[in-house]
Amino acid sequence: MDLRDVYKGLPEISTQQKDLVEKLKKSAEEEEISMEEVIRLLVEPEYDATYLHQAADEVRRAHYGREVYTRGLIEFSNFCRNNCLYCGIRRDNRKVERYRLSCEEIVSCADEGYGLGFRTIVLQGGEDGSYSDEDFCRIISGIREHHPDCAVTLSLGERSYESYKKLFQEGADRYLLRHETADKAHYEYLHPAEMSFEHRRESLYQLKEIGYQVGAGMMLGSPGQTPEYLAKDLAFLKELSPDMIGMGPFVPHKDTPFGKEQQGGLTLTLKMLSVIRLLFPYVLLPATTALGTIHPLGREYGLMSGANVVMPNLSPTEVRKLYSLYNNKICTGEESAQCVGCLDLRVKETGYELVSRRGDVRR
Ligand code: 5AD
Numbered sequence: 001m002d003l004r005d006v007y008k009g010l011p012e013i014s015t016q017q018k019d020l021v022e023k024l025k026k027s028a029e030e031e032e033i034s035m036e037e038v039i040r041l042l043v044e045p046e047y048d049a050t051y052l053h054q055a056a057d058e059v060r061r062a063h064y065g066r067e068v069y070t071r072g073l074i075e076f077s078n079f080c081r082n083n084c085l086y087c088g089i090r091r092d093n094r095k096v097e098r099y100r101l102s103c104e105e106i107v108s109c110a111d112e113g114y115g116l117g118f119r120t121i122v123l124q125g126g127e128d129g130s131y132s133d134e135d136f137c138r139i140i141s142g143i144r145e146h147h148p149d150c151a152v153t154l155s156l157g158e159r160s161y162e163s164y165k166k167l168f169q170e171g172a173d174r175y176l177l178r179h180e181t182a183d184k185a186h187y188e189y190l191h192p193a194e195m196s197f198e199h200r201r202e203s204l205y206q207l208k209e210i211g212y213q214v215g216a217g218m219m220l221g222s223p224g225q226t227p228e229y230l231a232k233d234l235a236f237l238k239e240l241s242p243d244m245i246g247m248g249p250f251v252p253h254k255d256t257p258f259g260k261e262q263q264g265g266l267t268l269t270l271k272m273l274s275v276i277r278l279l280f281p282y283v284l285l286p287a288t289t290a291l292g293t294i295h296p297l298g299r300e301y302g303l304m305s306g307a308n309v310v311m312p313n314l315s316p317t318e319v320r321k322l323y324s325l326y327n328n329k330i331c332t333g334e335e336s337a338q339c340v341g342c343l344d345l346r347v348k349e350t351g352y353e354l355v356s357r358r359g360d361v362r363r
């Protein structure tokens, strides 16, 4: 598999851009680089960015070798109290057939995942108020008791400090909460007035303080996004210094206000993955399902550009199609075991190796 295929017919990288890549490579330790400068690697006009990807790959190999970590994702509910303009399971989308798994179903899904070799279970759902803190505690302690060597990652959206703390004390290890965009006006363009830019950022700092390994991140090519906003995203990530960064292309969902917007680009996403790897050598960086959705080899290319995590779906097959954040989502028909087999082969094709350890951050 060759990343050059992505850039067929495009001009070579310029000497200036090559210098920028070199500077970026040194930035993690010594050299100062401005985020505005970095963004020059990401924006048009298009060029062959293989050089950038190779630099990122070197750094990734130095930190994590050929290992790709795998997380079993359980999408436990598609009820959501929020109304993000880009998201297919937003409250106002009346066309969604809603489902929620019981606590017992969630734990048994995790058991199945453990049997398939997963040592990190990710619980992700819409912001569904019908699960109490006690419910989540039961789920977390259930997984913990059955599988003490398994990490539990939460992706439950915004909650109170007390709730974050309770769930951490119950044994959750990590929390994913994408910041979505680091520009306030852009945040307000992507979200309804009742959602707060400040609360989201505050949550990320609280989660960190409590002791979670924290994941932030954003979509690429979301409606209204500009290069300036991407520079702000990088500056915010630098400041927060998260352990994980979740980043995939925006993909429209037809039953949302952004249904007719353009999807995020493959090359923008790949270039950003490489930039992130160079800026944050230690970071856990997934090749996302959204990336696999916009190109059949998207996840493979993502891994070759600096990503080192994949998150196959463990949700029961009956509900997978219903957890539809965007259109044409891949892997919604497969059994969990099939997903694992398929990903294992795909990862091998890229020259990396799927490993079944917890895969904690190495900082
Ligand atoms: N396209 C791509 N990603 C999306 N997400 C939500 N809707 C979309 C979409 N239409 C992402 C958000 C959220 C994560 C769970 O999924 O960034 O944080």
Ligand code: FES
Pocket (backbone or CB within 6 Å): 080, 081, 082, 083, 084, 087, 089, 090, 091, 126, 127, 157
């Ligand atoms: Fe559920 Fe955005 S629509 S959190």
